[in-house]
Amino acid sequence: MSGHDVKTAEVIVLKDGEAVAQHMAHWLLEQALAKKDGPFVISLSGGTTPKRLFQILAEPDIAARFPWSNTQIFYGDERYVPTSDPASNYTMSRETLLDHVSLPLANVHPMPTDADPETDAARYQKELQAVYGANELQPGKPLFDVVMLGMGPDGHTASLFPRQPVLKERTKWVATCTPDNAPHTRLTLTYPAIHSSRHVVFLLEGAGKAEMLARVRKGDDSLPSCHITSEGDVTFLIDEAAAQDL
Numbered sequence: 253m254s255g256h257d258v259k260t261a262e263v264i265v266l267k268d269g270e271a272v273a274q275h276m277a278h279w280l281l282e283q284a285l286a287k288k289d290g291p292f293v294i295s296l297s298g299g300t301t302p303k304r305l306f307q308i309l310a311e312p313d314i315a316a317r318f319p320w321s322n323t324q325i326f327y328g329d330e331r332y333v334p335t336s337d338p339a340s341n342y343t344m345s346r347e348t349l350l351d352h353v354s355l356p357l358a359n360v361h362p363m364p365t366d367a368d369p370e371t372d373a374a375r376y377q378k379e380l381q382a383v384y385g386a387n388e389l390q391p392g393k394p395l396f397d398v399v400m401l402g403m404g405p406d407g408h409t410a411s412l413f414p415r416q417p418v419l420k421e422r423t424k425w426v427a428t429c430t431p432d433n434a435p436h437t438r439l440t441l442t443y444p445a446i447h448s449s450r451h452v453v454f455l456l457e458g459a460g461k462a463e464m465l466a467r468v469r470k471g472d473d474s475l476p477s478c479h480i481t482s483e484g485d486v487t488f489l490i491d492e493a494a495a496q497d498l
């Protein structure tokens with residue numbers, strides 16, 4: 253697999269957010285059904301964009317065909333809040349998807365937020381290593397089949413925020429991050445963990461993403477999203493509004 257980054261990424265532009273969500277849902281179904289040599293391992297993104305995608309994955313015509321028993325669900329990042337907090341990415345995924353499909357509980361791996369951030373980041377790394385079957389990432393043996401990502405107004409992705417020490421992390425798979433002026437500390441996959449993937453897909457919708465996306469595509473290295481790579485391929489799956497500055 254040749255590596256790809258955000259500059260060599262394919263850009264797929266669809267009419268609107270609904271078309272993006274429908275396309276991603278059907279593509280994920282194909283990828284999951286095609287995975288025969290082990291579990292289909294996906295890292296879900298947080299925020300608001302994935303909500304519609306998760307609802308579509310829970311609809312009978314897809315959910316009934318999705319190989320949930322062979323699917324392992326991880327998270328790209330999490331706000332360090334109790335699951336009862338509306339800011340929880342896990343809780344959003346549970347309400348829109350997990351509560352509506354027959355996914356074995358053991359196949360869902362929320363980022364723990366009940367001890368302290370550093371302890372829970374290490375715990376999550378151990379959970380990833382258990383599914384991966386090794387404690388070191390091995391080139392050519394991706395940790396994830398699919399890593400879903402969003403992008404924030406400051407060019408962050410997952411919880412890799414500008415000017416944060418986590419941007420320099422090259423050993424840990426999971427780390428903590430307390431963005432400037434943020435209400436919550438966060439847990440996040442690191443660049444090496446995201447790189448260990450067959451496919452990285454950015455889902456971006458709306459005009460609010462257009463400027464950042466254009467800067468990322470031009471290689472503005474000040475933006476954390478600019479440094480995302482994959483062992484496999486990176487794709488931007490976006491709507492026309494997010495594409496307007498390309």
Ligand SMILES: O=C(O)[C@H](O)[C@@H](O)[C@H](O)[C@H](O)COP(=O)(O)O
Nearest residue numbers: 298299300301402403404409410
């Ligand atoms: O926990 C989070 O907030 C995310 O994982 C974050 O990286 C998100 O993907 C972007 O901020 C885009 O968020 P929206 O989809 O809400 O625009």
